[in-house]
Amino acid sequence: MFFRLLRQSFLAGRRRKVLAVVTVSLAAALITTLFDLSVDVGDKMAREMKSYGSNIHVVPKSEVVHAGVDGVGYNPLSGRDFLDEKSLVDIKEIFWRNNITGIAPFLKTTATIGPRGAVPVIGTYFNHPLPLPDDENYRTGVTLINGYWNVTGRWPRDDASDEALAGIAVAEERGLSVGSRVTLQGTAGAATVVITGILSTGTDEDGAIVAPLAIVQTITGLAGKVQSVEVAALTVPENELSRKAGRDKEALTPMEYDLWYCTAYVSTIAHQIEEAVVNVSARPVWQVASGQGVVIGKIQFLMLVVTIAAFLSAAVGVSSLMNTTITERAKEIGLMKALGAADWEIFLLFLSEATVIGLIGGLVGSAVGSGLSQLVGLTVFGSVVAIPWIGLPVVIVTAVFIALAGSIVPCRAIARLLPVEVLYGRH
Amino acid sequence: MDAITTSVIEVAGLAKRFGTVTALENINISIRQGEFVAIMGPSGSGKTTLLNILSCLDTPTEGKYILDGIDSSSLTEQQRTVIRREKIGLVFQQFHLIPYLTALENIMLAQHYHSMPLKDEAMAALSRVGLDQRWNHLPSQLSGGEQQRVCIARALINEPAIVLADEPTGNLDERNEDLVMDLLKQLNREGRTIVLITHNPDLGLLTDRIIRLSHGHLEDVLP
Ligand SMILES: Nc1ncnc2c1ncn2[C@@H]1O[C@H](COP(=O)(O)OP(=O)(O)OP(=O)(O)O)[C@@H](O)[C@H]1O
Numbered sequence: 001m002f003f004r005l006l007r008q009s010f011l012a013g014r015r016r017k018v019l020a021v022v023t024v025s026l027a028a029a030l031i032t033t034l035f036d037l038s039v040d041v042g043d044k045m046a047r048e049m050k051s052y053g054s055n056i057h058v059v060p061k062s063e064v065v066h067a068g069v070d071g072v073g074y075n076p077l078s079g080r081d082f083l084d085e086k087s088l089v090d091i092k093e094i095f096w097r098n099n100i101t102g103i104a105p106f107l108k109t110t111a112t113i114g115p116r117g118a119v120p121v122i123g124t125y126f127n128h129p130l131p132l133p134d135d136e137n138y139r140t141g142v143t144l145i146n147g148y149w150n151v152t153g154r155w156p157r158d159d160a161s162d163e164a165l166a167g168i169a170v171a172e173e174r175g176l177s178v179g180s181r182v183t184l185q186g187t188a189g190a191a192t193v194v195i196t197g198i199l200s201t202g203t204d205e206d207g208a209i210v211a212p213l214a215i216v217q218t219i220t221g222l223a224g225k226v227q228s229v230e231v232a233a234l235t236v237p238e239n240e241l242s243r244k245a246g247r248d249k250e251a252l253t254p255m256e257y258d259l260w261y262c263t264a265y266v267s268t269i270a271h272q273i274e275e276a277v278v279n280v281s282a283r284p285v286w287q288v289a290s291g292q293g294v295v296i297g298k299i300q301f302l303m304l305v306v307t308i309a310a311f312l313s314a315a316v317g318v319s320s321l322m323n324t325t326i327t328e329r330a331k332e333i334g335l336m337k338a339l340g341a342a343d344w345e346i347f348l349l350f351l352s353e354a355t356v357i358g359l360i361g362g363l364v365g366s367a368v369g370s371g372l373s374q375l376v377g378l379t380v381f382g383s384v385v386a387i388p389w390i391g392l393p394v395v396i397v398t399a400v401f402i403a404l405a406g407s408i409v410p411c412r413a414i415a416r417l418l419p420v421e422v423l424y425g426r427h
Numbered sequence: 428m429d430a431i432t433t434s435v436i437e438v439a440g441l442a443k444r445f446g447t448v449t450a451l452e453n454i455n456i457s458i459r460q461g462e463f464v465a466i467m468g469p470s471g472s473g474k475t476t477l478l479n480i481l482s483c484l485d486t487p488t489e490g491k492y493i494l495d496g497i498d499s500s501s502l503t504e505q506q507r508t509v510i511r512r513e514k515i516g517l518v519f520q521q522f523h524l525i526p527y528l529t530a531l532e533n534i535m536l537a538q539h540y541h542s543m544p545l546k547d548e549a550m551a552a553l554s555r556v557g558l559d560q561r562w563n564h565l566p567s568q569l570s571g572g573e574q575q576r577v578c579i580a581r582a583l584i585n586e587p588a589i590v591l592a593d594e595p596t597g598n599l600d601e602r603n604e605d606l607v608m609d610l611l612k613q614l615n616r617e618g619r620t621i622v623l624i625t626h627n628p629d630l631g632l633l634t635d636r637i638i639r640l641s642h643g644h645l646e647d648v649l650p
């Protein structure tokens with residue numbers, strides 16, 4: 001009888017029930033979308049933010065002191081330590097190698113071009129092959145890690161011995177444009193290159209010629225050497241453990257050490273690079289690395305706020321619909337009481353209706369929300385979002401909660417309702 | 428006589444006030460088991476107010492109401508609910524059938540809140556009021572007289588000792604009025620106590636006794 005009553009009363013108030021279901025499913029859809037995205041967004045965001053720079057700066061151990069002093073000054077290369085270009089492969093061999101999204105070596109020098117003195121010259125990989133044991137066709141370079149490097153014209157080929165980019169400031173100062181031919185006179189040789197593109201980065205590279213690494217190695221006589229390496233990696237936000245490790249790894253208990261080592265903190269990856277390549281110092285570039293974690297944290301917080309807002313507004317919507325329903329059905333409630341129904345039996349009827357609304361709303365909302373998160377994934381991140389199936393029960397339970405939360409307050413009116421007041425309409 | 432021991436309804440010194448409005452004042456009534464009593468009086472004289480108290484839907488401001496030996500003033504809201512469903516059948520002028528339940532389901536709902544719904548018994552009650560053919564119809568598909576008969580079937584389904592009816596024929600034509608009165612008379616012959624509010628003196632004559640109210644006071648009790 002109860003289920004028949006529930007079914008009939010549900011169908012009788014169909015129009016309002018549909019409205020309530022729509023209200024709940026809108027919130028459920030929003031929550032599903034945010035849930036899907038916030039689970040996936042950490043990765044997606046970190047990938048996105050690769051365009052704003054690398055996470056880890058790798059230099060020979062002996063260079064750490066100088067680097068702090070000269071910054072990006074292009075001091076003579078004599079008497080400096082270098083890294084072997086061959087050891088780049090080792091960086092892609094660490095425990096968290098799959099989180100490394102790009103590597104770019106750098107060799108910086110100065111060269112005279114024409115009568116007006118020296119300009120900085122930077123050698124690097126643009127999109128250079130770096131065969132790995134598990135990926136023969138791996139390629140890497142600044143095009144992969146420095147999304148903010150903007151080239152008018154085209155990128156030089158890494159294997160060309162006569163192509164380079166001119167930084168926008170140098171190009172202006174020396175009157176260079178795409179197609180210009182310049183001779184770079186270095187300490188150990190010269191190379192004549194054609195400018196294939198004008199580079200603008202908003203940083204020091206704007207004042208330099210950027211050439212394939214091999215050319216710079218030739219004019220400096222440093223075959224097979226690089227000065228520093230930038231490594232871009234996907235990392236998780238720093239926390240208490242990673243900060244403790246950052247202060248003093250010795251202070252970690254073995255268990256903490258294992259946990260830290262097996263988590264993709266930027267400090268973990270830097271540490272593993274130091275283990276993999278002899279005599280290097282790998283330093284997180286903190287501004288960028290922690291910036292990513294903070295932004296992702298903020299976005300997830302924002303999503304939480306929006307989720308709570310969606311929850312509350314849907315509950316308020318359900319609540320006002322329930323209120324009207326209960327007012328409309330006051331006679332019926334009065335009659336049930338007159339027939340001897342206990343308050344809880346009437347509560348049960350209305351709360352069951354709310355539960356059904358929550359279930360249907362949750363299901364519809366999950367379906368719509370999953371579609372929506374794909375849409376957002378495709379338009380904002382250009383890739384599909386992995387649907388975490390754990391989200392389905394979470395959202396359905398949340399939807400039922402919304403419907404129940406919205407019904408509790410109006411349902412209190414049921415207890416206060418007196419049959420005498422509703423059964424005998426006073427005229 | 429042994430009127431005290433056999434009276435199901437015993438009202439003594441009862442008053443009901445709504446703020447400054449006195450709806451009932453100094454009411455003393457005793458109704459015996461199996462009696463058919465009419466309550467009559469002009470509009471606003473307190474008939475419905477009295478019936479609501481008799482049916483435990485409302486409580487008196489003053490005085491005592493003893494139903495089947497139980498003093499209703501000592502009961503909580505929940506206990507009055509239990510009394511209602513165990514002892515009382517209600518018939519309303521506006522029928523108060525649930526619009527989305529069929530005739531049969533409306534009767535089964537009363538069984539549901541009382542004990543458990545039994546389809547056969549509910550069907551039997553419907554055929555008693557001559558509506559077994561219409562069991563699957565919604566109230567909106569029934570005439571006023573038919574709805575009132577469903578309401579009576581619902582009132583008697585749980586075998587109440589007392590049936591309280593507030594102008595049950597107020598919305599009906601003469602033919603349906605007769606049908607409803609016949610049904611109430613039948614119930615009375617089975618030994619149930621019936622209290623009927625009516626404005627129709629002819630109906631009053633069909634009962635054992637008329638209680639007349641005027642301005643909230645008991646005027647006279649006939650015969
Ligand atoms: N809840 C209430 N609040 C205030 N006054 C009330 C209330 N209920 C009844 N009254 C008043 O009590 C008096 C008796 O009302 P009651 O409904 O019992 O009359 P009645 O005899 O049933 O009249 P009718 O024949 O028109 O149905 C009236 O004056 C009415 O206005």
Ligand SMILES: [Mg+2]
Binds near residue numbers: 474475476
């Ligand atoms: Mg009345």
